[in-house]
Amino acid sequence: MxxxxxxxxxxxxxxxxxxxxxxxxxxxxxxxxxxxxxxxxxxxxxxxxxxxxxxxxxxxxxxxxxxxxxxxxxxxxxxxxxxxxxxxxxxxxxxxxxxxxxxxxxxxxxxxxxxxxxxxxxxxxxxxxxxxxxxxxxxxxxxxxxDTAFHQTMPPPAYTYAIDAEVAAKHRVRRYGFHGTSHRFVSHAAAEFLGRPVEELKLIVLHLGNGASACAVDGGRSVETSMGMTPLEGLVMGTRSGDLDPAVLLHLQRRAGLDVDGVDDLLNKRSGILGLGGHGDMRDLVAAAESGDERAALALDVYAHRIRSYVGAYAAQLGRVDAIVFTAGVGENAAPVRERALAGLGGFGVEVDAARNAERGGGARRISSDGARVDVLVVPTNEELEIARQTLEVVAG
Incomplete structure (x- = not known):
């Protein structure tokens, strides 16, 4: 059984x-x-x-x-x-x-x-x-x-924050990362699709849903990820801000009269594409942007800009990139987001084929152009199957 x-x-x-x-x-x-x-x-x-x-x-x-x-x-x-x-x-x-x-x-x-x-x-x-x-x-x-276990292979320079070391150690302040089951499942599924061992691949996995994170996967191991001590850091998300100058928090407390709970509510529940563009659902945001809503268009541009920045940073950390993989609700279904996120990266071997990108399919598929140096894939995630597999491996010994 x-x-x-x-x-x-x-x-x-x-x-x-x-x-x-x-x-x-x-x-x-x-x-x-x-x-x-x-x-x-x-x-x-x-x-x-x-x-x-x-x-x-x-x-x-x-x-x-x-x-x-x-x-x-x-x-x-x-x-x-x-x-x-x-x-x-x-x-x-x-x-x-x-x-x-x-x-x-x-x-x-x-x-x-x-x-x-x-x-x-x-x-x-x-x-x-x-x-x-x-x-x-x-x-x-x-x-x-x-969720955090997959990212425990990150090296110290990747998970260490540059604050007082004693304070960080006492209060366990470091990058932990999240979406680990998804990143692990998708990286192995991408390797299977490419017909290559995951151990020889360098991948950038983009888990884009209401929560969103990027992960650099080197030989099947997480070496860098965008979420930090909490799921608030990193990419722009549905209602979360992602990366932010820490001094903004101090400024809002001093000048806007927000207390700790008020700042927490602002950054986690009233920011992201909802705070920027007025829509927390990517489908609504894209539709509004395409109809000429300038606020929505800016939110979509900021969302894509942040992804592109992380792709470039992780390419530098990995040294080369074999594939960029989109997954989760937005990553699997929002063709305009995929196109915008990788726009202008042709010089790095990243080229998205417009016709392939526009197609909708249920399984893993390639959306990069023929001959592109870097494969761009869409791979559906299945975190429940990954949890079930890992559970069975443990109990089977």
Whole structure:
């Protein structure tokens, strides 16, 4: 059996997916929302794409798992016939402690809890999901797969911030990086598409969704990434600012009267393409820019400019680039963004074929011109499959 249940638990939501790892397919997916609120909402989707919806009160994560078990029992597939051999959990922050997927023990849970200081919105919710899952599935191993683990191969110059070393060490201030499961999955999928071992490739992976990050992958190992101590650093995102002069924070506190929470809200929830262009969804932003909205057009230009800057920086770090790979919701679907992001890089061997870029497809595809020195690919990500694979590898020994 190779069925693994993958759980992504948030503070008020829980996503799950039952994955047949050998087939590389999801047998069922689900989303439970508004956990802990008076009215909840849940959706279970089987392998045929049939959705089953329910509205109910979901007071906590234990109740969410109880609903999930009922959904499998009533709508399939049967967990008797597809009993998961393990449960894989997405955990956002593994700090410098976790370099690989890890079987969850009491000590691991203590560490995840202690690392909540670095991810206060995510790790407590991840831990709540782990505890509830252990109640629901007490007889199988549970494995934590950390967003940060893939980036633990970065060298010290890449993850070290230039602040007082003692302060940084005391408060664990360094670059950790995120989207690690996606960057790992996509880099290996790109190597498979190119028919070359990942160990000999130098790749720049651009995970562009509501959250966005770039990663330089050298021989299958992350050597640089754009997100830092938190997911706020780096590229422009849906509502997050990305890179910013730190003194802007001081200026806003002194001159605009914003306190710490106000600055946090501004940079994480009211910035990015939403703050610049008035639209948090890239589809709406592109449509507005193409209709002549100057504010939206500037936001799109800033978004692409930041990506292009990172591509150039990572090319310098890698020494050469074999392929640039777009993935996630925006990267896989927004042709205008891909075109703008790589515009003007022909001198570096990067050429996007307009017709190929405009095509929409479900699988990995090449959008670079014939004869271009650097392949440009679109590779759909599948973080749940990656978590399931890593979980199975751990429990199989």
């Amino acid at each position: 190779s069925d693994v249940l993958v759980v992504n638990s948030g503070s008020s939501s829980m996503k799950y997916q039952l994955v047949d790892v050998d087939a590389g397919e999801a047998l069922a997916t689900g989303l439970i929302e508004r956990i802990g609120r008076p009215s909840g909402r849940a959706t279970h989707t089987d392998a045929a794409g049939r959705e089953f919806r329910d509205e109910l009160e979901v007071p906590d994560h234990d109740a969410a798992f109880a609903w999930m078990l009922r959904a499998f029992d009533e709508h399939g597939p049967s967990l008797d016939a597809h009993a998961p051999v393990a449960v894989g959990h997405r955990v956002v922050q593994g700090g410098a402690r976790f370099f690989e997927p890890t079987v969850i023990t009491e000590l691991v849970k203590i560490n995840i809890d202690e690392l909540s200081v670095l991810a206060p919105l995510h790790n407590p919710a991840n831990l709540a999901g782990i505890v509830a899952a252990e109640h629901a599935f007490p007889a199988v191993p549970h494995v934590a797969v950390f």
